[in-house]
Structure formats: C-alpha cells, structure tokens
Amino acid sequence: MATAAKKAETCGGGSINSLPDEVLGQILSFVPTKLAASTSVLSKRWRNLLPLAQNLDFDESANRGSTASGRGFLDFVERTLVSMGDSPIKTVSLRGISYIDDSRYNHLVGNVLGRGILELHLASSCIRYIEPEFFFSKTLVKLTLSDGYNDQNKPFPGGVLFPALKSLSLIRVWFDDFLYGDDLYECLLSSPLLEEFNICDDDPLQSGCLKRVRSSSIQRISLFHRCHDREACSWVLFETPNLVYLDYSGYVAENYVVELDSLVEARLDLVLWKHNDSVPPLYDSTTWGDAWGADKLIAAISNVVTLHLSADSLEVFYCCSTSMPEFNNLAKLSFESHKERHWQVLPLLLENAPNLETLVIKGLVHKITKGCGDVCVCERVTKKRKKQSCLLSCQVKVLQIYEYGGSCRELKQMRHFMENLRCLEVVKVKLQVDMQENSSLTDKLQKLFHTASSKCKIQFI
Template identity: 70%
Template sequence: MAMAAKKVETCSINSLPDEVLGQILSLIPTKLAASTSVLSKRWRNLLPLVENLDFDESMVVYPNKRRTSATIGDGGGFLDFVERTLVLLGDSPIKKFSMKWKSQIDYSRYNDLIRNVLDRGSLELHLSSTSYQYIKPEFFFSKTLVKLTLSHGCYFQDTLPPDGVLFPALKTLSFVQVCFDSGDADPYDCLLTCCPLLEEVNIFAGDPFEMGGWRRYIWSSPIQRLSIFYRFHDLDAHDSVIIETPSLVYLDYSSYVSEDYQFQMDSLVEARLDLILWKYNDYISPVDEYYGYDSTKGDAWGDATKLIEAIRNVVTLHLSADSLEVFHCCCKSMPEFNNLVKLSFESHEERDWQVLPLLLKKSPNLETLVLKGLVHKITKGCGGVCPCKRVRKKRKKKRSCLSSCGAKVLKVYGYGGSCRELKQMRHFMENLRCLEVVKVQVDNGDKKYADELTKLLQTASSKCKIQFI
C-alpha cells in the first residue's frame, strides 16, 4: 500500500519541472490557467511561464459583479480580466496572444493592451470581434510578429504612419469575415504590400449576410501561398478579380465564377480550384425579386478563360465537381497543361464530366489521376472517359480518349461498390494503357467490394497492381 502511494506521489503533476507545467498551462484556456494561481504559492509563480494566452469573453463571468445600464455591453469586465492577467505575468514574453469578444470596449484601453502584447515580442496575434475596432497606427506595429489574424469585425483606421502599417517579420496574414473603414488610408493595402517577408495570405469572406469582404485585388511580390474563399451572392461583387503575385507557388481559390480575371502567377506549382456556376446560386436579392430580375444572368455567366490560362504551368491541379462544369461552360479555349503531372477532381451525381476528354488531351505528361467519387451526371459529352452512354450496335464504337492518356497511377476515394461504379472501374482499367498501379479507398472497408475489384483487375489488366488504402 505504501509503495503504491509512493508511486502515485512520484507521478503527480507537482513533481514536474516548472518549465513543463508552464507549457501545460499554455495549452489550456487562459481563464483556467490563471485560476491555478490560487492552488499554492508555487502555482502562483507559474503563470509568468505561460507563453500562449487565449482570452474569450464568453468564458469570463462575474456572478458577484452588479451590472448597471451604464456598464452593460461595454466589455469593461472582460478588459479588466485581461489587464490583470497581463500584470500577473510581469515582464514575461508572450509568444501567442488570442482575444475574442463581442462587447463594445474602450478604444484607448484596447490600443494600450495591444501595444503591451506586441512590446513583449509576440510572434502571433489573433483578434476576433463582431464590433468596430479602432486601431491607432502607432500601436499597431511590431518587429517580431510572424502571424496575424483579424476575424469577424470592422477595423477602422483614419490615418497611417509614413511607412504604412509595417510588420517587417510578418509571414502569415489571415482575414476572416473582415472589412475595413479607413477613409483615404487603406490598411488592407498596407498589410499586404508593406510586409517584406509576407509568405502566406488567407482570406475568408464566405457569409453573404455578414459584414466583411475583400477588394478583389492583391498585389504582393513575396507571397508564396494564397487561399481565398469568397461566396458573396451579389453579381457586382464578382465583376473582376486581379491577383498579381509573381512568387506564388500555391493557390486555393473558392468562389462563384467572375466576369473577368487578371492573374500573374508565373511560379505557380499547385492550384486548388472550387469555381461555381451562377445557376447554382439560389439567392435572389430583395430588389431583383421585387422587379422580377434574374440575378444569375444565365447559366454560363462569367468567363474563366484567363484564370485557366494563368494556371497552365501547374504541376498539381485539384478541381471540385463544380469546377469541371465551369471549365466546360465558361472557358473559351483550353490551354496546354504541359507541366501537369497530377490531376485530382471530385465527382458529384449532379455535376458532369464533359470537360474531361479535352482536359486529358491537353495534359500530355500526366502521371497520376485522382478521383474522389465516381458517380456523376450522365451526358453525351463524357463518353470517352466513362461508359455512361450505351453505343448503338449499328455505330462503330469510338476509341476512348483514355487510351492516349499516360497516367501510370489511378487513385479512387470513396468507392461504394455499385454496379455503375464497377463498370467505371473496368472502363479505366481497360483503357488506361499506361496504368501500373490502382489505389482504391473502399467505403466502410467492405471486403466484398475489394474482392470484386481484385477479380476485375485480373481480367482487365495483367500488368497492373491494385492496392487498397
């Protein structure tokens, strides 16, 4: 019994070094980390070792504090808690600081708080608020900040310093449902163009019923990775998109198809596109509904030709099921994808494959073909890639476009084992003449489907191997 008690004592959390306990406290919400200071004198001294602070107004409750009409919604209690925690930290550095709140807070206290955090050599700053935030330029500056995220708010700034809002070490910048109200000054431009080491930009403006958006223009030489999610339902908000990023190597772009594109992406290696036709937009503005206007301007409104031309040199291309239809309906000419080695696309039972024969033909060096699902909308135009349409007996069967495809690896995710899917797999195996390996992920890991595919491969191809992933 004594030995068991001794073993428990040896393994207790109090036996851990202060530095380890500080790392543990950095992984939990700051409110909980701060509450540990009442445990003992030792735990009171551990708080300065916490390097990551995460404050959420919804977690800060003051049951004994009487709230009057003058204090309701002012966020004063929340700021009190944040400021007291910073005092307890002394002069300790802060690596990561996150703050999320809804109440209106005092701008001067807010700016002083941000300045306090940045003066401690912070590497990451994440601010999320649904209210207007006024940031004075002299407070919003840091030589050490590497990652900055502004979420769910409108950031107001009436003046900028002579050198702009400058973060000389910033590498990652994220805007989540953010808008700027800045008058003559434009902090959006400064944040993108006045950060010499900026490598990654993420923009999310997905909810059409919330404030926030982006100017649909990005110019920055150092950016290497760019992710944009833009789903506003207003056609006027999709008239043109301009992206001039000569050093960009990775693009993740999701939006309704725009009327025009101007892209400069000379170094692009990988692109992930989720483009949507306007005919799938079921939102009608109150004005259009009143006058009886059709907000979609036709099924194939928009022109993705310049966008597709701009990504012609990619090595890896990922397309959503909607993007396949945009390539077919909104592209006047298909460029040669001479560098394309890996093509990945998703399938949907209500989206077609009509562009695939042309896309495969324009990809002479393709080595890997990846499909997420096999079931798609049946049309006359995708017959060369799939066996959807039966060939009449009197007509000579056309040669499949797959026979000229050089793909050596075929990966299929989400195989369900239906009769239609089995026929599609047979079509691939019989017509992809360069195929060496077939990798399949079977839904629910059903062994019966795996056995069917193994037998199919034995009859369709003698030199190809099958692997289940």
Template identity: 45%
Template sequence: MRDSISSLPDEILGKILSLVPTKVAASTSVLSKRWRNLLSLVDSLSFDESMVVYPNEEEATNGSQRFSDFVDKTLALLHNSPAIKTFSLCRMVMTESYKDESARVNRWIWTAMEKGLLELNLYAPNPGTDVSIEPRLLRSTTLVKLTICGHYAIRRFQRVFFPALRSLSFITALSHFCYLQMMSACPVLEELTIRDCEFPDMRKTIGGADVIHASIKRLVIVTPLPDLTDYYAAAAYFESTRSIVHIQAPSLVYLDYSSFVFSDYEVDDLDSLVEARLDLKLWMSTSHFDYDDDYFYDHHGYLCPPDDPSPHIFGDVTCLVAAIRNITTLHLSPDSLEVFHFCCEPMPTFNNLLNLSIESNNQRGWQVMPLLLESCPILRTLVFKGLVHKVTNRCGDACACNPQNPSQKNSKKMEKKKCCLHTCPVKVLEISDYGGCFQEVEQMRHFLGNLECLETVKVGVHPDKNREFVRANVMALPILSSKCTIQLL
C-alpha cells in the first residue's frame, strides 16, 4: 500500500508530531530514514512519567533512570530545533537526591526556554518529587502561559519578570511574598488561577489570595480549608484568621470563586464582570436556624438564633455580592444559596442578570430563592441542576415544600401575597438530573403553574430513570403559560 503520509512536507509532519505525546513522536524515528530526523521539527514537547512502563514494581515506586534518560536523549536530538513553543513536564518520582533532581529538571526547563518557549506546564503530583525552581527560570520575555502544579518550591527572588505572560496558574503551596512578587512581575496578565494553594506565612489571605491587578480578565480561586465539623473548633479558627479578602480587578470579565466565607470582602465595583460562578461555604451547619422566626446579632456582629446564643453564622459576603450586581450570568452552588440567605444583607438588585444557574442537593435549603428571584427583574433563563433540596420553613413561595414542624402550630399565620413566581419574567426553564420523585414532581408543578412568561421548558432526565414514565409524568402537569412547550432531553 502507498505510504501517503511520508510524502507530506517536513514542516507538515513536524506539526503532526507536535500534536501527539513526545514519547510517540520520538518512536517514529525508527520507521525509516525519512522519519529519522523529523523530531527536530517538533515544537511542542510533553513528557509524562506516568506513560513510562517500568519492568517491576520496585522501579515504579522508587523511580528509574528510564524516564530521565528519555528526556535527556530527546532534548539532545532537538539541539538544532529552531523553536519550542510548548513544554509540559509531569514528574512522578525522584530518581536522585533533592539537589541533583532539581538541577536536572531545571536544566530541562532552561533548554526549552532558550528556544523561545511560549507555554510552560509543570506537574509534580506526588510528595517526594519536590523541585526547587531556579531564579533564572522566572525571567522570560517570550513566555505567554505558565502553570505550576504540585510539589514545586518557589522561593523569594530578587528579579522576576514576565512581560509577555497572559495566563498564570498556581496549584501549589506558595508564600505570600512570592505570590505578590509574581503578580507584580506580570504587567499584561489576563488569566489567573489559584487552586488549592496554601499561604503558610500569611493568614490574612487564607480565604483566597488578594487580587489587585489592572489587566486580569479571568480569575479562578479555589482555596483549601480545614474540615472543621466541631462548632467550637470552627469558631476558634475563624477568630484566629478574621480574614478580609481584597479584589481589585477593573478589567475582570469572568470570576470563579470557591471558598469558605470570611469576615468581609473589600471588592471594587466589577463593572466589566459578565459571568460569576460562586461556591461559598458556611463554617457550620445551619440546622439551628431552620425553624427560627427571628435572628439577632451578638456584640461581635455574628448572626445568632434566639433560643441558643452559642451557635453563630460567621462571615459577611454583602460587599462581594454587591460588587457583582451588574453581571449577566450567575452560577450558584447549593452552599452559596445558604450563604446568600445568612450572610448577605441587603440583597442587591441584579439589573442586568439574564441567566441564573443553580445547583441543588438535599442538604442545603432554598431560603433565599424568593428574594433572589425578586432581585432579578429581567431574568430570562433559569437553570437547575436537581430540584431536591433541604426542606425548611423559610423556602418561601418559590418552593413547593410543606415542612412539618411543631413550632409552626403556634406561629402567626403569614398574610397571603402573590407568589413571587408570578412576577418572574423567566422564559426558559432548564432542569437537569430530573428523576421524577415526589418532591421533584411537586416542584415542577409549582414552576409550571406559576411562571406566567414561560416559553420553553427543557428537562434532562436522570440516566437511571425510566424516560417514558418521566415524560408522561411531566406532560400531565398543568401549565399556566399558553406559549410554553416542554422538551425532554
């Protein structure tokens, strides 16, 4: 059979080999004389130690020279390469001493950077593979994207400068000083990701590093915090941090923020922000507050139930929520709904919000839902991932819940008012993971019977459920809007 691919020009073959793992690209050199020297045309290198096949378990656990030798030989073959655009390195185990291993890895990185490197991705997922990054690697006039993940040690440097860097990702332990130094060294930075980072020398920023940068357009912050299931431990930890998170990013367009709630947020008005994804978590369970009619604030400013002044609701997200009020798309986690209810006063009006996406589970309530929907005067698309949620006495008329609580027997009956869904301008309702259980059916009935402006309802059926049964169940529900059509996905 005719070998069509070998007849392609060298430059085309080099582009093709750049799209496959470097191990595969290097193996093509044994095909024929035609392929022997094509590796020098590869401009994207990806070295992943997890792809190495070790002869025995001992070498796989303790490391082997096999991977290191392969990287050394490959880089030697590329000494005549005109340019290397992308260099990715995933190191699984150490084969030498810490000092020797760091020197070798730094040499690999430097070899790539000398070729005008544009993108650098470093991964060291396993403890014991710690590599100390040399200062010379943190100065590049060509680098556009940098990702540092895992056990790479970044220490204090005198000179750090990335004048062309537009994307920076930290998924590693990092000192606060080095973080600030890196931020100041990237004048045109547009994307910043801080995921699972720890700032051991700076409690002040444990709730999500301060972000003060004029050019950042996309910001992702996911911060790890201790799992404090004991109330008093959580209270002590909160008192010791008293964190205030600062965000000053006037060019920000997209925000993805996941963290526990902290004392306060100092956030400038994010007028350029278009989309926000929030996963905010309370420090403790809200079970003490589910059925209380009144709250009060103690002398520290914490929200407390009237019958038990010991539990507190920590944190205040009022400033953060107010700063994102001009967005058009908002995604909220189940925890964020409770945070909005307990830690945001007052609720701002989202005058530009068109798309609201809400994730739900049976451990978190919908107490804030009526107020949230009333605060979105031009909302067009409402998306739910799941309809099952925790039943409380505060879900309001956005919910079909019927909580049975003895404390309600003697409570004053609330005056009837028009359901908040009647004034909700939503035209498209999307629901995923719909299983057709009793609570889901009642909630669906409530939506279809009260949303006057509905035009389209899209229902994604849970894969474990009988699709035809769910279809018949949904289609039998009464619909208030005469224009509404239902689609089962």
C-alpha cells in the first residue's frame, strides 16, 4: 500500500498533485479500482477523488483480502459503489465473483444498471440466474458476458431487450431456453440498434453453439467456434443484409445459408474436419471431402474489397476450386502460410481477382506441392511455365511479407515475385522477431531488389 501510494504521488519526477481533480479522476479510471481506492490514504484531497473515476474495474483475482466464499470481495464492491454516491459511472467491469447467492449478485448488477451506465462487462465461471429485468436496461450501449452459464427459469415480460445496445460480446457463455421456448440469443440479436456482435466458444466439448444470426442492423460480426460435435456444426446461417465486416473461425459446416450483400471485409479461418483427429470422417472424397457446403459461403463473400485467409482456409478454398467465383472488387488479399498447408489455390484465386492491388503474406514457408508453381518455387520454374505464370498478369502494386526468415527457399520466393509481378511498386518486409537485428538478411534483400528491378522500392517494417 505504501509503495502504491508513493508511486501515485509523483509522475515523471513532478508532483501529480498539481493536476486538476478531473484529470486525476480520469487517471483513476484507467487503473484497477482496488488500486484506485487505495489512493484515498494519500491525503484528504485524494480521499474524495474516487467518485470522479467514471470507469470501475473490479477483479476478484486481484483482491487479496477476499474470503474463500467471495463475500469479502463483494463487500468491497458494494462499499465502493456507496462511496461513489450519485457520481456518474460510464463503465463497470465485474470479474470473478464466485460462490455467492443469485439474489445478492442480481442486486449488485441492478445497482450499477440503475446508475445509467453505458458499458457493462461481467465474467463469472459459476452458474447464474439473471433476473429478466437485467435485459431491459435503457442506457446500456455495450455489454460483455464471459465465462458462465446463465440460467433462465421463467418467461421474460414483453418489451424490447436493450433498446440502446450497440455492441454485444459473449465469451464462453451459453444460455438455457425460456420456458416458452424462445432462444435468448435471437432475442438479444433483435435489439434494434445492435451494430456489433462478438461470440467466442473455444470449448471443444460444448456443442450448444450459435448457428444462426439474423439481424438487419448488425454491421460487424466476429465468431470463433471450436466445437468437436460435427452434427451440431452441420449448418450456419447469416441473414445480415447490412453486414460490412465478418471475422469467422470454425470447422467447415455442411451447409451455409447466407445473406451478405453489403460485406466489404472478410476474415476467414475455416478448418477441414480431417485435421480434427477426435472426429471420424463422414465420407471419403478427395475433391470435396470436409469442405462440403463451403462453396456457398465463398460465393457469398465474392464482392468483398478486403479478404484475409488463414492457412487452413487456403485448403478449403482449394476444395471449392471447381466453383470458385470471380472476386472483381477484391483490392487487398492477405493470407497466412503454414509448413503443413499448401498454396495450390493461389493461382486460381489471383486469376479470379483482376483488380487486386495489395498482397499480404504472413510467412513464405508452406507445404511443397506440384499445383502452386505459378506463384511459388515449389518446383523449378521453366521458361515455358514462366510465360504462363498468373503473376505476369497480376496487377499487384504493393507486396507485404511478414515473418521473413531469410532461408534459401524464401529468398528464391522473393526473387520469383520480383521477376513476375510486373506492376510491383513497393515491397514491405517484416523480419522474424529473432532475426530483426540480422543485417545480412536486409543486405541480401537489398541486393536482390537492385538486381531484379529498378522501379520497385523495398521498405523494412
């Protein structure tokens, strides 16, 4: 306590006490509330500064004085709220309250919501029953629920859930159904002003995933799911006509029902089921295999301007090569490499993106095959094949390479890009972290660029 108080008294050698109360209140908003509350022992002036903090962050793991039941921590939270009086609060984060009864928990949540807060972040690993009134806050703009099971054992009253809500995040959270059978997920997504929806379920044994998103207001979606129940992941639905950004990670579904007419940017991490050793294959097919149904999703995103693909997604796209759409609006393509994943779809993908201007590659090392020689040096490039290379007609002006390691194969790949990307104007290279001080790598690349092209510039980032 004494150390924390001493640090709070000075800032960069000057006295922090010279700052106005409002500024000190903002500073206290950016530190854990337990630390902010401890500054009250500094002086009479600091004793009254906590109510000026508009953001409160309560974390049970940081409360050394809490009891095994969690009541000591809860007492601290309640005392802090009392000390705030009627001062406005914008954001409240409450993490890790365990082993307390639901009535006290709901009273606490009702207390902060009654203050008209704009953001609420709740995290609890326990099973919780949340009062229906919680979902009808008229001021809440951003809500995050993490790490818990939220049970509902009675119907909700009529009305619109969270009429002002714009951002909803559900992190390892699942709900029980209402008695009358409605799905709480869909009720939350029906909030009229909702623009952003984030959901993360990385528990491979939890099959109760959200498979459908219906909303005319949502503009951004981030969905991460790693369920190993193949039947539970058999289909995915996105009815989001105004969605502009999609970040989707999960095993490939058998069927996609999608409406993505306004999509501008997509980030896909699609994984073939054959890479999941715990799930037996449903059929044996060398063409479609586990990517059955992914062609519908790929077709739905074909109007995007920016596309990010994981190394696994490249394999999924390759499985859908026979139905690959044109990406006429695509201006920026980025993808990741992995030593066990191939690049075989890239020639087709680049040919189907006639207006591509920026190509971003994270890592150049990938699985060696015979099918991607147009864009890489997996095989020796003959003069005949060089004339047929899809890179020769590619309009890429900017090439960005991340995690460059400087191996002989990587250097040959860089030379291949330089010799075949005729519209190239600038190449940006980011070395691997452990090689950023290796001047020989930069020298070799500089020499390569002077030899291969007088037009193109190289930048190290």
